Amino acid sequence: xxxxxxxxxxxxxxxxxxxxxxxxxxxxxxxxxxxxxxxxxxxxxxxxxxxxxxxxxxxxxxxxxxxxxxxxxxxxxxxxxxxxxxxxxxxxxxxxxxxxxxxxxxxxxxxxxxxxxxxxxxxxxxxxxxxxxxxxxxxxxxxxxxxxxxxxxxxxxxxxxxxxxxxxxxxxxxxxxxxxxxxxxxxxxxxxxxxxxxxxxxxxxxxxxxxxxxxxxxxxxxxxxxxxxxxxxxxxxxxxxxxxxxxxxx
Numbered sequence: 311x312x313x314x315x316x317x318x319x320x321x322x323x324x325x326x327x328x329x330x331x332x333x334x335x336x337x338x339x340x341x342x343x344x345x346x347x348x349x350x351x352x353x354x355x356x357x358x359x360x361x362x363x364x365x366x367x368x369x370x371x372x373x374x375x376x377x378x379x380x381x382x383x384x385x386x387x388x389x390x391x392x393x394x395x396x397x398x399x400x401x402x403x404x405x406x407x408x409x410x411x412x413x414x415x416x417x418x419x420x421x422x423x424x425x426x427x428x429x430x431x432x433x434x435x436x437x438x439x440x441x442x443x444x445x446x447x448x449x450x451x452x453x454x455x456x457x458x459x460x461x462x463x464x465x466x467x468x469x470x471x472x473x474x475x476x477x478x479x480x481x482x483x484x485x486x487x488x489x490x491x492x493x494x495x496x497x498x499x500x501x502x503x504x505x506x507x508x509x510x511x512x513x514x515x516x517x518x519x520x521x522x523x524x525x526x527x528x529x530x531x532x533x534x535x536x537x538x539x540x541x542x543x544x545x546x547x548x549x550x551x552x553x554x555x556x557x558x559x560x
Contacts, residue, residue, distance in 0.1 A: 311350040311351070312341045312344060312345060312349065312350060312351070312352070313341050313345070315384050316334075316337050316338065316341050316380070319337070319380055319383055319384070320333075320334050320337075329472075333376050336372075336373060336376050336377070337376065337377065337380055339360075340357075340360050340373075340377055343356070343360045343363075344356050344360070351384075351388065351390045351391045351392070352377070352380070352381040352384060352385075352391045352392055352393070353392055354392040354393075354394055357374070357377050357378075357381065357392070357394045358374075358394060358398055358399070360373065360377070361373040361374040361377065361394075361398075361399060362399065367399075367400070370399050371399060371400075374394060374396070374398060374399050375396060377394065378393050378394050378395075378396060381393035381394070412446065417442070417443070417446045420442050420526075420529055420530060421439045421442050421443050422439075423529040424438035424439040424441075424442055424525070424529060425438075425439040427525070429512065432512050433497055433498065433501055433510065433511065433512065434511045434512050436494060436497055437494070437498075437509050437510060437511055437517075438522075438525055440490065440491065440493075440494040440509065441455055441509055441522065442526070443487075443490060444487070444491065447483075447484065447486075447487045448468075448481055448483070448487065450468075450470060450481060451473075452519055452522055452523070453519055454470050454473055455509060456507075456509060456516045456517070456518075456519060456522065457471070457516075458470075458507070458508040458509060459506045459507060459508060460498075460506045460507075460508055461506065462508065463491075463495075463508065464480075466480060466482065467480050467481050467482040467483045468480070468481040468483065469481075498510065501514065502514075503515070
């Protein structure tokens with residue numbers, strides 16, 4: 311019964327234009343957890359036990375609030391569903407990361423660091439260098455870049471499909487950005503993979519959002535990397551073709 315309730319709940323949100331991917335994944339995990347105990351309704355003790363399994367306080371709170379919203383929606387239909395209190399696992403202090411305006415030289419340094427990722431000679435360093443340059447030059451979201459498929463490359467730019475509220479848009483590319491993307495594509499098309507993702511790593515598939523964020527944070531603000539750049543074939547101090555026309559942005 312919980313799985314059916316979840317399917318209706320997800321369908322409702324997607325019909326309203328929300329992608330609902332993260333929430334669906336979390337709630338499917340809970341339904342499997344509760345179903346293993348034979349639960350047909352959301353139970354308070356099971357909800358707290360499941361949320362407490364997350365590895366950090368912010369993740370535990372996110373689990374709890376996501377499940378609470380689901381439980382409240384189901385409770386409106388059947389009072390046997392129990393909704394945990396929002397502060398059942400304590401109050402969380404939200405600390406937003408301070409915004410930073412990246413200068414072109416900082417973007418170049420980040421791309422150069424990415425170009426030296428391991429394993430050397432694989433598509434991974436080139437992909438991350440390309441990804442970071444593409445984000446800086448276009449301003450697209452990380453999730454939008456990772457969702458790009460090979461078929462989304464057109465003569466007029468990149469097609470960003472079904473983003474917020476299920477709308478698509480065409481993203482024109484500056485000629486320097488297009489040239490750098492073509493360099494990546496010359497390697498990407500030779501990779502033997504059935505996945506049609508544009509940006510792929512050594513697995514032949516696009517990396518996850520959390521992996522990209524981890525790589526970015528690990529190399530953000532690092533010192534310039536000596537040696538040749540895998541992106542341009544020039545010295546590390548040379549500007550990347552991606553940022554030749556790249557405004558500084560947060």
